Each structure stands twice: as structure tokens, then as C-alpha cells.
Amino acid sequence: MIYTKEHIEQLNRITRLKIINSVSGIKPANLxxxxxNNGQTNLAIFSSVIHLGSDxxxxxxxxxxxISEVGHTYNNIQENSQYTINHIHPEFVKNAHYTSAKFDGDISEFERCNLSEEYVKDFKAxxxxxxxxxxxxxxxxxxxxKLNGTILVIGEIEHLILPDTAIVDEDIDLEATNSIGISGLNSYYSLNKIEKHPYVRVNEVPEF
Incomplete structure (x- = not known):
């Protein structure tokens, strides 16, 4: 099957959303x-978290x-600069999925979707x-x-909380964390490690 630009533009909105959201492959699923500043919490699922740099x-x-009906995450970040990114695990994937509903600003997705707030000292979010x-x-x-009116929000890590068992040979084993991935609007995947290779140096590249 081949889709041209014209074919894509002629798809109905939901079909186009599902297909184009899937073409980049499995993405990290995060809440x-x-x-x-009034103490109203918000929780939303995102599949667009990306690494931008390590130092x-x-x-x-x-x-x-x-728009007025959505954007609570961004508005809250603008108010106090702090937010959290939380991996999703199979035990609460359904709860996480339904945080995508467009709830009113005075409704906390934590409460509505039966997920629990947790805080660390001197960190507001x-x-x-x-x-x-x-x-x-x-x-x-x-x-x-400017092409589509979206915003790339960039933040710096201040807290990293993960299981001790997730660190293997100075690396994070995502399979051990039991984190999941997402594709499209509503399909979720488990993560299985296939192989591990060394850090690549030119003189160590094998013959293929």
C-alpha cells in the first residue's frame, strides 16, 4: 500500500491521526x-518525550x-516551572490512557483516573x-x-527516581523497568531487549 500526500490529506481526521502518529514507530509512553499555583493538579499522557542532551x-x-479547553499541562509549567515525567507500567495502562480526555481544569486526572499523587521534598509538582x-x-x-502551532517544551532533569535493579552495567535496562511504549492514539506495547552492543568507535566497526 502506498499513500501519497494527497491520499493522506483525504483521510478522515481520526484515521489520519492514527496512521501518522504511528509511522515513527513505538514511542515512550509517559504521564x-x-x-x-492554586494547588490544582493535572496529569496527562504524552508520547512525545525526547532526549535532547546529557550535559x-x-x-x-x-x-x-x-486553546482554552486544553493546555493545562503547559499553563501549569508556565506558572511554576516544575513538572514530572512518569513511565507507564502495564498495571495502570488503562488508567493512564484515559487521562487523555479533555477534562475541565478544575478536575484532577489523578483523582478521576484513580492514580495517586506523590511528592518529594522541595519539589512542587x-x-x-x-x-x-x-x-x-x-x-x-x-x-x-510555526508549521502546526505546537510547542517544544524543554526542561532539565532535577530528580531521577528508578529501581536499583534497572541499572545494569552502568546502563538502564528498560525491560527491567517494565515500562511500556505507545503507537498511534491508543495502542500500547511491552518492551523487550533484543541485543546490546558496545559504544561505537570507527576502528572497531566490524565487516558486514
Whole structure:
């Protein structure tokens, strides 16, 4: 099957969303927790978290166009600069999925989707207690993507909380964390490690 640009444009909205959201392959599934200055918490599922650099330790994620009905995550981050990124595990994937609903701003997805808030000292934003792999972030920069009105939100890691068993040979074994991936709008995948290879140096590249 071959889709041209014209074919893609003629697809109905939901079909186009599902297909184009899947073409990049399996992506990390994360819950981003935030809180506004009135103490109202928010939790939303994202599949767009990306690594941007290790020194400083930067992660980014994409926010959709900001309209009055949505955008609570971004608005909260703008208010107090702190937010959390939490891996999703099979035990609560259904709860996590339904945080994608467009709830009113005065409804906390933590409560509505039966997930628990967890806090660490001197950090305002809520973590997801059910997640064993959590990252506390501080906002650094937002870049407008003019082509579609989305925003690349860039933050620096301030807290990294993960199981001791997840660190293997100075590396993170994502299979051991039992974290899951996502494709499209509503398909979830388990992660299985296939192989591990050494850090690549030119003089060590084998003949294929």
C-alpha cells in the first residue's frame, strides 16, 4: 500500500491521526504531572518525550496548539516551572490512557483516573506513585513550531527516581523497568531487549 500526500490529506481526521502518529514507530509512553499555583493538579499522557542532551540533562516534549479547553499541562509549567515525567507500567495502562480526555481544569486526572499523587521534598509538582520510574523536571525553554502551532517544551532533569535493579552495567535496562511504549492514539506495547552492543568507535566497526 502506498499513500501519497494527497491520499493522506483525504483521510478522515481520526484515521489520519492514527496512521501518522504511528509511522515513527513505538514511542515512550509517559504521564506528565503538573500543578498550578492554586494547588490544582493535572496529569496527562504524552508520547512525545525526547532526549535532547546529557550535559545538561535535557528532555523535551511536544504540546499541542494551546486553546482554552486544553493546555493545562503547559499553563501549569508556565506558572511554576516544575513538572514530572512518569513511565507507564502495564498495571495502570488503562488508567493512564484515559487521562487523555479533555477534562475541565478544575478536575484532577489523578483523582478521576484513580492514580495517586506523590511528592518529594522541595519539589512542587506531583509524581505518579504507581510509577517506579519518575523524573522531576524544571522548565528551561519553549520553542514555537510555526508549521502546526505546537510547542517544544524543554526542561532539565532535577530528580531521577528508578529501581536499583534497572541499572545494569552502568546502563538502564528498560525491560527491567517494565515500562511500556505507545503507537498511534491508543495502542500500547511491552518492551523487550533484543541485543546490546558496545559504544561505537570507527576502528572497531566490524565487516558486514
Amino acid at each position: 506528565i504531572g503538573s500543578i498550578n 545538561p540533562a535535557l528532555l523535551g516534549f511536544i504540546c499541542r496548539p494551546q 506531583p509524581f505518579v506513585k504507581e510509577s517506579s520510574f519518575k523524573i522531576g523536571m524544571r522548565f528551561k525553554e519553549a520553542l514555537d513550531i
